Amino acid sequence: MAEQQNNRQLSDFERALSSLVPRGSGVNRDRLMFLAGQMSAAQPGGRAAGLRWLWPMATAISTAAALFLAAQVVDQRHRPAPQIGGPDVQDDPLATRDGRTSDDRPDQRGPQWAATPPGQPTPDFARDETRASWTGPAQLFELRRTILAVGAEGLAPLDYDSHRDRVVARSYWDESVGLRTRHDAGRQDDMPSAFANWTWSLIRGEPL
Amino acid sequence: MSPEVLGGLIDAHAAALALYAAQWTDSAADVVQEAFVQLLRRGELPEPITPWLYRVVRNGAINAARAASRRRRHETAAAAVTQAWFESSPATGIEAEEATRALEHLPAEQREVIVARLWGDLSFQEIADITGTAASTVCRRYHLGIETLRKRLTGQWLSNRTIDS
Numbered sequence: 113m114a115e116q117q118n119n120r121q122l123s124d125f126e127r128a129l130s131s132l133v134p135r136g137s138g139v140n141r142d143r144l145m146f147l148a149g150q151m152s153a154a155q156p157g158g159r160a161a162g163l164r165w166l167w168p169m170a171t172a173i174s175t176a177a178a179l180f181l182a183a184q185v186v187d188q189r190h191r192p193a194p195q196i197g198g199p200d201v202q203d204d205p206l207a208t209r210d211g212r213t214s215d216d217r218p219d220q221r222g223p224q225w226a227a228t229p230p231g232q233p234t235p236d237f238a239r240d241e242t243r244a245s246w247t248g249p250a251q252l253f254e255l256r257r258t259i260l261a262v263g264a265e266g267l268a269p270l271d272y273d274s275h276r277d278r279v280v281a282r283s284y285w286d287e288s289v290g291l292r293t294r295h296d297a298g299r300q301d302d303m304p305s306a307f308a309n310w311t312w313s314l315i316r317g318e319p320l
Numbered sequence: 321m322s323p324e325v326l327g328g329l330i331d332a333h334a335a336a337l338a339l340y341a342a343q344w345t346d347s348a349a350d351v352v353q354e355a356f357v358q359l360l361r362r363g364e365l366p367e368p369i370t371p372w373l374y375r376v377v378r379n380g381a382i383n384a385a386r387a388a389s390r391r392r393r394h395e396t397a398a399a400a401v402t403q404a405w406f407e408s409s410p411a412t413g414i415e416a417e418e419a420t421r422a423l424e425h426l427p428a429e430q431r432e433v434i435v436a437r438l439w440g441d442l443s444f445q446e447i448a449d450i451t452g453t454a455a456s457t458v459c460r461r462y463h464l465g466i467e468t469l470r471k472r473l474t475g476q477w478l479s480n481r482t483i484d485s
Contacts, residue, residue: 125470128413130438132406134339138349141330144356148326151360 252284321360330356333373336439339405340374341381343431345388351380371446374436378450414473422472430465433458 334352341348355376359365366372405423406416423431432451436442444462448455 125474126438126466129419129434129466129469131409132414132416132419132439133409134335134439135405135407136335136338138338139330139334139353139356140349141327144326144330144353144360145323147357148321148323148360151363152321 252287255284321363321365325365326356326360329359329369329373333370333440336435336441337373337377339439340432340435341377341384342405343428343435344378344381344385347384347388348381351377351384354380368446370440371442371450374440374442374446375450378432418473419469422469425472426465426468430461430468433462434465434469437462 334356337352337355338348341351345351355373358376359373404416405420408416423434426434429451433447436447436450437444442450444455444458448458451458
């Protein structure tokens with residue numbers, strides 16, 4: 113009986129105790145709500161997390177591409193220009209009005225043609241003795257080289273001994289400027305060309 | 321977690337959790353707030369939620385108490401005056417300050433069980449899971465603690481009861 117009384121008192125006492133209201137938690141509710149919103153915006157695996165790296169990655173890729181292209185441009189500027197095969201034809205600043213070229217000076221020779229056989233002297237078409245003996249393609253190329261180097265006016269006025277020399281010279285000239293081939297050399301009738309005649313007159317020093 | 325769910329959890333558990341944390345530390349509010357922040361970080365609600373909250377608050381409060389005990393060595397004793405844990409309510413028949421003092425004088429393991437059981441509505445088994453002890457041990461501690469409190473507060477409680485009746 114006394115134990116029952118004690119138990120009932122105990123449960124009444126428990127109820128009385130549990131009816132005591134704990135003081136406020138002191139939890140900052142507003143801050144928690146703010147944190148909840150912040151964390152839900154940065155939820156792992158969400159859309160925001162995927163987009164977070166989009167712009168930084170795009171910026172990094174663009175920067176890398178720009179740097180690569182800039183390096184390419186700088187590299188190309190410092191690289192020497194590509195060499196095109198063939199003879200290196202240059203102006204001869206040492207050429208003079210009297211027809212002397214740098215070829216006359218062994219230490220300042222101009223460009224050489226591969227067609228010139230080694231050991232042979234380079235013919236100088238500005239000289240009469242050379243001009244009188246030119247009979248082959250090597251000399252023709254040399255003539256072209258000389259014209260390109262010093263210009264047509266660098267050549268001395270031509271003086272031919274015979275009509276045959278004149279015809280042969282004109283034939284070579286036409287061939288060199290691409291108007292006809294050597295097979296056409298003997299055919300005078302289809303040679304006329306205003307440009308060829310005009311150029312030929314220049315070479316010969318004839319008045320236009 | 322939606323704001324409504326979080327608000328409901330705060331309303332339902334925050335005060336009791338603060339009381340529970342006050343068994344160990346003076347900064348109970350900070351501990352409870354940190355528990356809710358941990359809950360937010362999880363993203364999903366643990367099941368069941370109440371024991372989880374009490375476990376987190378308990379761990380946080382014990383850690384805070386360790387840190388506070390190191391600090392308190394250099395502080396004055398005046399700073400150790402604790403506030404009443406309950407709101408004054410004459411209807412209960414027990415003074416809030418008296419109840420606080422009586423609880424403070426209980427052994428910590430009994431006080432913890434009583435707070436978790438009476439104000440946290442946790443079962444003995446849930447309290448046993450949180451504290452890492454057997455449910456029978458928890459039950460025994462609870463009854464010992466209640467008996468001690470009843471002896472301490474019974475004069476006041478019985479006199480108030482007699483007046484009421």
